[in-house]
Amino acid sequence: MMVRAVPPTDRIDHEGEAVVLVGAQVVRLSALATTVLDLAVTWRGDGELAARLVAAHGPPPGDADPQSATRAVLEQLVAHGLLERDETAP
């Protein structure tokens, strides 16, 4: 899964978290989601993002697989219009 951040209309940051305006929608982002958007300024794969998120925030809770957990976050950000997905990537 390859993703890239979609620049929001506006964004404010505080202590690692952010609030963004996408269209008419205001979304508050966790520190994890904020990190994803900052990393995905160019196309990134979910494996690379998972490794970087673990390095920055530690492993996901429980026994969750980091790459699966990362994909779940990416799907949410895609649904909110904050990430675009490369549909041609495997």
Next chain:
Amino acid sequence: MRRGRYAVDAMGVRVVTEVTGDRADEVLDRLPDLWDLCPADALPEDPPTATVEVVHDTDEATGRAADAAGQVSRRHTDDLLQVLTQRITVAAIDALAGRLHLLHAACLADPATGAAHAFVAPGGTGKTTLVRTLGPGLGYVTDETVAVADDLAIRPYPKPLSIRRAPGSLLKDETPPRALGLTAPTGPVTLRALWLLDRRDDHEGPPTTELFDPLGAVVALTQQVSHLAALDRPLRRLAALVDAVGGLRRVTYRDATDLRPLLDEGVTP
């Protein structure tokens, strides 16, 4: 067919109400008293303008056609006047889109300094009651919409108040502010404090207050802002506004009279 017009200053917008129909005078006769605190003749030259059309006629078919065409029309004059106030507010807000922060809030100002407290809240959750209870003796800025610039300057909107005909009634009557002991600010008004109203019937004791974190404040305010996306960089500007007044605080309370100490700290001389 009678015809007449009446202009008011709504947040610095010249809103002209054009009234037609054989009952037009029933509306036109009431407007000067209701809108006494919003005189259009005090507006600067060439203000933004908007028009609201009203049809008041004994012929019900004429009224229905007007309603369908987007004009204001009701069988009962009191009902019509209430809807008219709402339409004037919307017309002014639309005219100011992209120019000012438009907060859904009540606001009272120190009569001497113009320093103002804004109480942000959705409709039907205590703004008008707060103004009625605490407003006499202070500057009545608005019970509906605070139009504020980045430099904290507020454009007053001391509109008529919609008062329930009876406790629990869905019907409301437009009431002139002066009839409730309210007067407009006499000088410039500046935002000094931002509160988010949280009125609860089961709250006991004095009001409790809680400071939002900076991001939470902006998220909370965006839910009570009109035309947010029309502003350039609206989140950053809203965050700066919050920061300039020392943050947004949620105040949980039961009776509006309990909020007086909040105002006494900063608004009254």
